[in-house]
Amino acid sequence: MSALTWIASVSLAAWVCLLLGQARFWRTDIRLPPAGVPDEWPAVAVVVPARDEADVLPLSLPGLLAQRYPGRAEVFLVDDGSTDGTGELARRIASQRPPHGLPLTVTSPGEPEPGWTGKLWALRHGMALARERTGAAYLLLTDADIAHAPDSLRDLVGAASGARLDLLSQMARLRADSAWERLIVPAFVYFFAQLYPFGRVNRPRSRTAAAAGGCVLLRSEAAERAGIPESIRGAVIDDVTLARAVKRAGGGRIWLGLADGVESVRPYDRLPQLWRMVARSAYAQLGNSPLVLLGTVAGLTLVYLVPPVTALAGSPVGAAAWAVMALTYVPMLRYYRQPPWHAPALPVTAALYLLMTLDSAVRHHRGQGAAWKGRTYA
The missing domain is CATH 3.90.550.10 (Spore Coat Polysaccharide Biosynthesis Protein SpsA; Chain A)
Structure with a gap:
């Protein structure tokens, strides 16, 4: 088995684990529980x-x-x-x-x-x-x-x-x-x-x-x-x-x-606005830990970037991993009233999130921390 197939197989295995072991995270039908009718509505x-x-x-x-x-x-x-x-x-x-x-x-x-x-x-x-x-x-x-x-x-x-x-x-x-x-x-x-x-x-x-x-x-x-x-x-x-x-x-x-x-109702018409929204807290989500950041970069690369790269290099295993990824994304696209054919582009978005997370870490180590509307937190 070639190195390309080995790498693609690990990525596919990761997606199988996510598919079966992550509490069906792709579901978009989890809405409000059945409502009760109190005898007296609380303040x-x-x-x-x-x-x-x-x-x-x-x-x-x-x-x-x-x-x-x-x-x-x-x-x-x-x-x-x-x-x-x-x-x-x-x-x-x-x-x-x-x-x-x-x-x-x-x-x-x-x-x-x-x-x-x-x-x-x-x-x-x-x-x-x-x-x-x-x-x-x-x-x-x-x-x-x-x-x-x-x-x-x-x-x-x-x-x-x-x-x-x-x-x-x-x-x-x-x-x-x-x-x-x-x-x-x-x-x-x-x-x-x-x-x-x-x-x-x-x-x-x-x-x-x-x-x-x-x-x-x-x-x-x-x-x-x-x-x-x-x-x-x-x-x-x-x-x-x-x-x-x-x-x-x-x-x-x-x-x-x-x-x-x-x-x-807040608009994010341009990339810099969305970038700041994610980057201001991404590294804090990782506990401001360089080790966790390294693991996150490796995980995002393996799960989201390896499938399309290996698929385009001719690996059917990589194509299978890419297909599983896209299928899990379709329900969220439908919830946002977007066409399902956008799903194969998820690795592009994941690459942007990876760069935003790295930028968040750089900002933290420069002392800028989580900046929002004129305030910066360590």
Whole structure:
């Protein structure tokens, strides 16, 4: 057997292992659990951390304020040191909400104390204010660029109540309109699901935990039990860290799936925007470890780059590995309303992600860390 066939065979074996042993990560039918109908709908506080979000608030905040929720709910937008008039714009939008709309409070916590990331500092302030004013049983932590369908809050609370969940998170459908978004965004969610298979996350006895930070419904009791957000105050990848903290604190039950009525309105029309989105936290995901980075580079090369290279060199084994890869990607492309014939191009996207991860490591070692909207974290 030639060296080419040996290498292709190892890659194919890796794909067989992923296909059979990674909790069917390619599935895109994991949606909200069956909803319950509480005798009395619990109070909910919606906390929105916002830093320089004036461009997206007109697309996201009106839908959040217009939620059709049977119980008491209130929105707290935390203006995290914005310089573009985010807070004032939010107040103007709230003044135009429909009569049945949710009330909005805009507040600002000042600059983060040492050891806190900006988003978690904003959440700390918003959650404390929400507890003081509402005594809410649930907290919906949602980003300023996330647009919610009119019944989103009702559906989230109903599902969490029916399944008795401590944390319920939906992976918002990201925008995939521009050519670069269509190439990179579906793969972003595909890679996330491969790393944190939703089916495994949702098993109560599984140690795998993850959440999608754009839409997290958190039971207030679970937040207090896990010490949220103080216990995760320095986390750059705050959503996954939050889910781990909840799952480990008294065996908290969590759930993660894809969304239908929760969408991101933030545009990433150009490659540099998408590059920064990935590179700012990719190395942190690897624990800022050069050894783990080396293993990641080797793994990405073996799994995603070897199949097309060996297939184009004439190896049928490499072609088989490439075919398996493409087939597992098709459901995610369909979820993002993209044609399935884009699937064989996944190695191109994987190569870009590999370069973004290397760039993330370079930035870290230059002292730039995870940079986002004027702040840099070690």
